[in-house]
Amino acid sequence: xxxxxxxxxxxxxxxxxxxxxxxxxxxxxxxALLDKGYKVALVExxxxxxxxxxxxxxxxxxxxxxGMTVYMGSNITNAVRLSRMxxxxxxxxxxxxxxxxxxxxxxxxxxQAPVDYIAMGMGEESSVLLADxxxxxxxxxxxxxxxxHINGKMIIRDKYxxxxxxxxxxxxxxxxxxxxxxxxxxxxxxxSRGCPRSCAFCYNGTFAGSKKxxxxxxxxxxxxxxxxxxxxxxxxxxxxxxxxxxxxxxxxAILEGAMSRGYSIEAVRGHIGDYSGDLLxxxxxxxxxxxxxxxxxxxxxxxxxxxxxxxxxxxxxxxYFTGQGVETLTTNFMFGFPSETDEDISLNIQAAVELRxxxxxxxxxxxxxxxxxxxxxxxxxxxxxxxINFTLDNLSTSDFAPNRTKYISHxxxxxxxxxxxEFYLNLVLVWFYHFxxxxxxxxxxxxxxxxxxxxxxxxxxxxxxEPE
Numbered sequence: 001x002x003x004x005x006x007x008x009x010x011x012x013x014x015x016x017x018x019x020x021x022x023x024x025x026x027x028x029x030x031x032a033l034l035d036k037g038y039k040v041a042l043v044e045x046x047x048x049x050x051x052x053x054x055x056x057x058x059x060x061x062x063x064x065x066x067g068m069t070v071y072m073g074s075n076i077t078n079a080v081r082l083s084r085m086x087x088x089x090x091x092x093x094x095x096x097x098x099x100x101x102x103x104x105x106x107x108x109x110x111x112q113a114p115v116d117y118i119a120m121g122m123g124e125e126s127s128v129l130l131a132d133x134x135x136x137x138x139x140x141x142x143x144x145x146x147x148x149h150i151n152g153k154m155i156i157r158d159k160y161x162x163x164x165x166x167x168x169x170x171x172x173x174x175x176x177x178x179x180x181x182x183x184x185x186x187x188x189x190x191x192s193r194g195c196p197r198s199c200a201f202c203y204n205g206t207f208a209g210s211k212k213x214x215x216x217x218x219x220x221x222x223x224x225x226x227x228x229x230x231x232x233x234x235x236x237x238x239x240x241x242x243x244x245x246x247x248x249x250x251x252x253a254i255l256e257g258a259m260s261r262g263y264s265i266e267a268v269r270g271h272i273g274d275y276s277g278d279l280l281x282x283x284x285x286x287x288x289x290x291x292x293x294x295x296x297x298x299x300x301x302x303x304x305x306x307x308x309x310x311x312x313x314x315x316x317x318x319x320y321f322t323g324q325g326v327e328t329l330t331t332n333f334m335f336g337f338p339s340e341t342d343e344d345i346s347l348n349i350q351a352a353v354e355l356r357x358x359x360x361x362x363x364x365x366x367x368x369x370x371x372x373x374x375x376x377x378x379x380x381x382x383x384x385x386x387x388i389n390f391t392l393d394n395l396s397t398s399d400f401a402p403n404r405t406k407y408i409s410h411x412x413x414x415x416x417x418x419x420x421x422e423f424y425l426n427l428v429l430v431w432f433y434h435f436x437x438x439x440x441x442x443x444x445x446x447x448x449x450x451x452x453x454x455x456x457x458x459x460x461x462x463x464x465x466e467p468e
Contacts, residue, residue, distance in 0.1 A: 003039040004131055005063040006030060007055065007082060009075040022180060022188045024240060025069050025099065025123070027172035032124040035170060038064070038131055047179050055082065059089045064131050065117070069099035070109070071203070072372060076101070076396035080113045087114045094134055098123045100203040104374035105390065106156050110149035112392045118147040121160035121207060122193070124169070161209040162193065166216040171224050175231060186236040186266055187228045191221045191254065195243050197271065199295075200306045200377035201334070201369060204242070213246055218253035225263055238267040238289075245270035248279045255279075255286045267291070272309055275317055284324035291330035292317075297351035298344035301337060305377060311351055315358065322359035331355070332365040333431075336408070336424050338381045338415045345427075345460055352435045353464060360468070364435035366428045367400040371412055387414035403428050403443065426450045426457055434467055 008023035023044055030040045041058050045051040059066065066086050070079045083095045098119035102109050106118045117140060119126040126145045133140035141148035145160035172190075174181060181187055192215040194208030208214070229235055237258070245251045245268070258265055259282075267289040275283070275292065283290065294309050295302070302308050314331075321329055333348045352364050371378050371388055378385040389411040398412070399405045408421045416424070432439040433447050451458040 002037070002135070003041055003058070003061075003063045004033050004127075005055070005058050005066040006040060006042045007066065007068040008042070008044040009068045009070065009078040009082065010073075022177070022240070023069070024172065024188060024190055026067075027174060027177065028169075029067070029098075029123050029127045030173040030176060031170050032128050033131060034173060036128050036131075038128075040173070040176070042173075042176055044177065044180065047177070047183075052085075055086070056089060059086050059093055062090075063093060064134050065094040065096045067096040067098065067119075067127065070097050070102045071100045072370060072395055072398045074396055074399075076392050080392060080396075083114050094140075096127075096130065098127075100207040101373070101395065103159055104203070104206040104372065106147040107154065108373070108390060108392065110147075110154055116149060117141075119160075120145045120147055120157055122162050123160075126160055159207075159209075161212065162214050166193070166214050167220040171227060174228060178232070181232050181234070185234065186238050187225075187232060187234055188240050189221065189224065189228075189237050190240055191216050192241045192243055192246065196246055198306055198376070200304070200380075201372070201375050203372055203375070205376065206372075206374035213243060215247065215250065218250050218257060221254050222257040222261070225258060226261065229261075229263065235262055236264045236266060238265065239269070241269060243270060243274070244268055245274035245279065248274065248277060252279050252282050255282045259286050264288070272314055272317065280317075280320060284321055284326055288327040289330070290321060290326055290328070294331050294351070295334045296344065297333070297347040301340065301344050304337060304339070304380065305334075314351075315354060318355050318358045318362065322361065326361070328361050328363065329359055330363040330365065332367050334367040334369050335427060336368040336413065336416070337377075338384055342456070342460060349460060349464065352431075356435055356467070360437070362435075363438060364431075365401055366431040366435075368402060368408055368424055368428065369413075370398045370400065381415070384415050388412060401428060401432075403432050403439065403445075423454060423456055426454050430457055430461060434461070434464060437467065440467065 006026045030042055033040050043051050043055055068079050070076055086093055086095055094116045095114055096117045097109055097115050102118045103120050109115050129143050130140050130146055141150050141155055145157055147156045194212040194214050195204040196211050196213040198205055198211055225237055265287045268287045269291045272292045294314055295307050297311050318329055373390050394409050394411045397407055397409050402408055406425055408424055410416055429445045430447055430450055433445045
């Protein structure tokens, strides 16, 4: 037996294959395993005719382990369901989880799902060591960065934080997912990991290490672009980094190098503070879609979440990129924090109105804050932290912009009353109507009816003009 089964759990549970993302972390793990001589069966549900049937067949034939990445949202439900199915077919097949949620809450995962091992932190090295140990001895409960739950005994290990240089890592195994690349007609790239900042609501501190930012050199990124362009015959790329722009010189070299080679860049994300200097012109000339998260225009909330944003700079950036013809600009505002006031919300609405006036191609998405195990924000509210019911079931309901699920969990947000939850669900709908033309075109939102039923929202949005 030499096959490792890796499963992308990011797919919709109620409607088939909605919003599936590339399993980039699994591509990296797949490459590490392949380079050590293992066979890898990667199952991505949105690319399969019968993904469940394929998983069943692989497990019946025998695999070293079945691995999947787990993080906030409906993928948790999928991971639990698939793990149970695998154990029903083959009780001795090890089930391995990894990713931000599993890393931050291994005990919860072990107690609430049939999981044998958890790769703590970044998983390329741990996955190979795990496969080696399982193939040799059938057990792997002594590995340094792998937690285990075997025969009722739970062992929690330290997280693995990347050591070395990202340039030394091989390219991820995109060649094993050609159907996705050809379907999307563009190639995903990851030029960096982690974040040098410490936003209080973010998973990065737990998973990648507090204020840890790992990056590849511009030359390495451009070499990879050339490799995949030749392999797939495509010249369109998009970066899935959270923080491509942290080093402006590196970012400029990547974007200029891509343009000189005739490559197009569809998407770039970065912190507002990193959009500066000569980099602005290069971005405007080379990138179709930009996104940066504002989170809040309220100085008080910015202090709470440890993310200071210069709103005047945000307005200048939106005005500049709109004037330069950038195709789409996306940002977000976050709501529902403990202690949030109507004044905080009003500042966000005012800022969104000002930004909307600058660009018709602007998407401003409303998020609802969801506590994550290990985030630092809730430490400021110990009276609520003690009441949060962190379970896999509750965390699986997380929907950062719940305009379609229309559900916000009180068990994850004990500071919210039933009336608060109704208010925030309505806020999300009204916000989408006013500030995101894409959602407004695709979802019928009866704003007059909402306003008639919610005096608080009616008061907050008084004076906000209809979108054009």
